[in-house]
Amino acid sequence: MIKVENLKKVFGAKVAVDGVSFTVERGEVLGFLGPNGAGKSTTMRMVTGYLTPTGGRVTVGGHDIAEQSVLAKSRIGYLPENAPAxxxxxxxxxxxxxxxxxxxxxxxxxxxxxxxVETCSLEAVLHQSIETLSKGYKHRTCFAQSLIHDPDVLVLDEPTDGLDPNQKFEARKLIRRMGEKKAILFSTHILEEVDAVCSRVIIIDRGRIVANGTPEELRKRVPSGRLDDLFRSLTLPDTLKGGK
Amino acid sequence: MNSPWTNIRVIAKRELAGYFAAPVAYVFIVIFLLLSGFFTFMVSGFFDRGEATLTAFFVWHPWLYLFLVPAVGMRLWSEERRLGTMEFLLTLPITTWQAIVGKFLASWIFLGVALVLTFPLMLTVNHLGNPDNGVIFGAYIGSFLMAGSYLAVSCFTSAITRNQVVSFILSVVICLFLILAGWPPVTNFLAGISPNSTWLVDLVTSFSVMTHFEGFQRGVLDTRDLLFFLSLIGFSLFATAVVVRGIRE
Structure with missing residues (x-):
């Protein structure tokens, strides 16, 4: 459903996304992992047609996001970072x-x-203005917006950000359930979410994919069998990237 | 999926509802009506003129709009950029043009509502004398087009920045130029520079809203004036699209 080929984005002198390729099929939940500033949000913004790629190609449901943007965008439900509304x-x-x-x-x-409203439990705040909502409710409102047309493709940028532990649990359950019938691409930097939700994982660092596989496959790559050890060995902390 | 026109309508409806949900709309309308009343009656001396016209009213519009229209338009895109809703808006299955036109039309309709609410003046002048209502109608059309031109400029300046104050000031400055290019003290000065030929004055004044609004005030519907305002709107909205495109690069 989502096909990304050699996607590239350059902001001035900074290469934010550098040759990223992957696909997400129906019934898959692809976790997009990486430290802050790795290029997760930039990639998602290109997949959803907000940013114009410097190079490469994105197709959603067979429609090129650049050439048939309205058709492609109609297939996507998108929850942007920080849930704007x-x-x-x-x-x-x-x-x-x-x-x-x-x-x-x-x-x-x-x-x-x-x-x-039922899926995202928004009954209690239905007539409240969004300004007055708590962060969790605001987040869920924007999440609800992305589901309104029952899209085949869901792109969720840090969907559990700002939710309390109960809400996080519910959100993950929801994503997993919807992942059975949809193609879902979601980003996170919380490693525990990977096991809870994803059928496949991509780790991205400095704009490049450094690992791609099921959680089990990735775990086998480090002796300890722990994802956070793998994550640390593959990615550089934010503070070391400043000079690049 | 919607037709392009439905998309524009849905966007415009949301934007308009936003105006009236907040006190901004009512504050604007009240200030507009108070100021136009003040200038018409107190400054221009509407009753002392002994004319059955609304000249005393319309003559102030280029100046009134100078501050009021950028106040309406300044938030159009800068607010979307600040809140991050621009990302939401532009990933909807609509084109950038539909978003731009929808938002512009909503604010233009809003300005139209404010303008229509000055109708008691028209009733007054009809009660007191026998004005040429065709002239008044023409002036209303011109005034509405001029408001649309200022608004399109504000639309452009609000796309440039996420700061509404910067957007407001830029817009006022550009609109001021559009006025001054046809303002008598400026045109007299230009005529003094080249006393033997009028090409300089003609060139500069042809870019002014004053020049083109004048015809409407006299009740003359000249296609050139109409074309001027429409192309100013078209050009400014096009510039807005270029800026929005630049943000997404």
Whole structure:
């Protein structure tokens, strides 16, 4: 469903993403792992059509994101980093807007809104303006927006960020359940999430893929069999990257 | 998926609802009405003129809009950039153009509502005398087009920065140039530079909103004036698209 070929992004003199290729099929949950500043968000922004790649190609559901951007984007549900939302709108208003802009009107819109409100447990804050929400609720509102059109492809940038442990548990369960029928690409820097959710893992550092495989395969690559040891051996801490 | 027009409508509807959900809209409308009333009656002396026209009202519009329109337009894109909602908006299955046009139309409609609410003036002048309502209607059209031009400029400046204050100031400065290029003290000065030919004055004034609004105020619907405002809007929105594209590079 998602096919990324040799994707590259250069900001001025800085190479943020350098020749990244991978695919995500239906029924797969691909965990995108890496230290902060490794290029995770930049890659996701190119996959979802927000940023224009410097080089390479992205297709979603067979549609090229650059050439058939509207068609490709209609297949994706996207939760951007920090879960942006229009603060002056109510949760309900925001979800109704998200539904309408994705072609759901009238009864279809109301059904879709009801569905995601239930999935993301937003009943209690439905008529509150987003400005007044706690971080967890705001995050879930934006998550709900990404599910409104029941997309085949989900791109989630740190979907559990800002959630409390209970909410994290629920979110992971939800992602795993949805991963049975959708193609999901999600980024995180929390290693425990990998075992909880992912069917496959990509570790990215300084814009390059340094590991790609199932959690079990990756574990076999270090003697201790622990993902965090592998992660540390493959990636450089943020502080050492400054000069690059 | 929606048709392009549906997308524009949905975007515009959200934007408009945003105006009226916040006190901004009401504050703007009240200030606009108070100021236009103040200038028309107190400064221009509407009642003392003894004319059945709204000249005393429309003559102030280029100046009134100078501050009020950038105040409406300054948040259009800078707010999206600041909140990060621009990423959400532009990853929806819409084109950049639909987003730009939708947001622009919403604020233009809002300005139109404020302008329509000055209708008591029209009733007053009709009650007191026998004005040429065609002229008044033409002036309203011109005023609306001028507001749209300022707004498109603000749309552009708000895409440049995530800071609304910077966006406001830039927009005021650009709009001020559009006024001054046709303001008599400036045109007289230019005429003094080249007393023997008028090409310099003609060239500079042709870029001014004053020159092109004048025709509308006299009730003359000249296609050149119409074209001026529409192309100013088109050009500014195009510049906005270039800036938005640059952000995504």
């Amino acid at each position: 229009y603060l002056d709108m109510t949760v309900r208003g925001f979800l109704r807007f998200s539904a309408e802009i994705r072609g759901l009107h009238g009864a279809a819109r109301d059904t879709a809104v009801d569905r995601v």
